[in-house]
Amino acid sequence: MNSVLFGRNGFRVCKVCWKWCGLRRSFKKEKGVYIVDQIWKGVPEKGIKEAVSVTRLDCFPAKTLLYCNYFCLKCGGGVFVFLQDLSLPNGTPVDTSSPASSSSLLNRLQLDDDLDGETRDLFVTVDDPKKHVCTMETYITYRVTTKTTRAEFDLPEYSVRRRYQDFDWLRNKLEESQPTHLIPPLPEKFVMKGVVDRFSEEFVETRRKALDKFLKRIADHPVLSFNEHFNVFLTAKDLNAYKKQGMALLSKMGESVKYVTGGYKLRSRPLEFAAIGDYLDTFVLKLGTIDRIAQRIIKEELEYLVELREYGPVYSTWGGLEGELAEPLEGVSACIGNCCTALEELSDDMTEDFLPVLREYILYSESMKNVLKKRDQVQAEYEAKLEAVALKKEERPKVPVEVEKCQDRVECFNADLKADMERWQNNKRQDFRQLLMGMADKNIQYYEKCLTAWESVIPLLQDKPETK
Structure with a gap:
């Protein structure tokens, strides 16, 4: 069992590629102990997944296991998932200072984002x-x-x-x-x-x-x-x-x-998922506000751009009537033209790069809400079936298989939803960091171009002697 990675709070980590995993399971319960039907291993280069000998996990009590065995869909490596911090049957805690401990694992997982691209x-x-x-x-x-x-x-x-x-x-x-x-x-x-x-x-x-x-x-x-x-x-x-x-x-x-319909009513959403739902509601509200204001800013920039395009040529036509002022006036006209170009580029960047990301994450949040609703429906179905079993007046009622399957679906939903939420948060953090850095850079470039344009006019004015 030394090759097993022990995780805390439902860690799901591949022993081969050291990555968070998309998982499939193969297990059954027998006399209070989980039996691994198939332990999967694979050859990462070829993606081959083959079953090896059946293994009994007698060394751990069944209650500590969330799921018994998985294999990584990314590279085929075996994965073990545990519900809580583990200890051996004799009370000896698992050595968390070993290379396979969760603390060491977190250090490996917290590598730079670019390293993930290599895999x-x-x-x-x-x-x-x-x-x-x-x-x-x-x-x-x-x-x-x-x-x-x-x-x-x-x-x-x-x-x-x-x-x-x-x-x-x-x-x-x-x-x-x-x-x-x-x-x-x-x-x-x-x-x-x-x-x-x-x-x-x-x-x-x-x-x-x-x-x-x-x-x-x-x-x-x-x-x-x-x-x-x-x-x-x-x-x-x-x-x-x-x-x-x-x-x-x-x-x-x-x-x-x-086929789960609205016939089941959820008693209460677990606090963890209720917090996710509240966060998504607030997040969508904030993004919607930013989107509306950004659209107004773009509209005003375009209106300002129209005025600038009419404003610049006036100095050029005026310069045609002047003698010594002709060159400075042409310089002002060219300066305003450069400012127009810079403003148009800034507006295009906002329209093509900034707004689409906001709208994507608004839609992304709605997708997450839909998954939450599906999870709630499955949990409501499980609660209803469990209550129906409890109402049966049998001395030792046996939990039907369909109730166990329903519980299994709830656990699947919970695990997958939490993993996807974490992945979504990581993507969101990277995307918005890149978006805001890009927006700051584009604004800096815009003002630098305008500053350069206006500074170019000053020598034209300074070189002209005042007429007496």
Whole structure:
């Protein structure tokens, strides 16, 4: 058992790649002790996952185990997950000073963000938008390029073309087959406010960036990136043929969630998830306020830009009537023209880079709220079934299998939701740090350009002697 990584508070860490894991389990309960049906191991280079001999975990009491065994979907390494701090049956605590302790593990996990990129084995890019004009419709397709070393792919590189509705199909399939996970949002389908032509170069480029980020987030997810529908989306030359086959069935978890209706009422959401819900409500409110104010600022900047463009040429035409003042007036006109260019660039950056991130995270938050609602529905179903069993007047009522399965689904939801929330918070921290740093840099550049433009006028005024 020395190879097992002991984690605290539900650590889920791969023993091979030392990363937080997307997990699948294989376990059963027998006489109060959990039996590992299959311990999985794998060859990271080939992605091979094979079962080895059945192992009995008699050295730990069953109550300490949250789940018995997992394997990492990223590299195939074995994973063990524990509900609480562990001690051996004789009361001896697990040595946390060993290389496999949680403190050592945290030090490994808190490496620089760039190191994570070195372990990636799936890279997806969206580029080269093309307009297609047909008899019935006009639409845009995007080239989706995939490079990978995963064994699930037959080739190391793929290139296919997809339109927006294909991305929408993928997201719907991910929601159906992975209901416990947070699915990244797509950009809004309809034309955004202020954009008249959905085929304009600016709109198409903004959407391309959003679609590229959508696929990259899925590719970086340890569970979603192994989804069958995602594989088909990246590789199939004729995606419509796959859609028509209808071969993708909902997973058992998906079916259970899909058919849970509003017939069950949740007594109370656990404090941890209630805090997440409250945070998301406040977060969306703040982002919405920033988005509205930013749009007003952009509108005022564009109105100011119109005035500047009319303001500058006046000095130029005036200079044509003057003698000695002609050069300084031309300098002022050119200065204002440079300020116009700088302001236009600043406004474009706000429109193309700042606002889309705000809107993405507003949609992201709504997606997280939907997952929370699904979790609440499953918990409400579990509570209702558990109460129904308790009402049965049997001397020693046995908990039905379906109640145990329902409890299992709740635990799955809780574990996956917390892992995705942590991943989302990390992404949010990185994205907004980059966004705010970029905004500060763009504003500095704008004011520096304006300062340089106005400073260039001063020598023209100083060199001219005053007329008597």
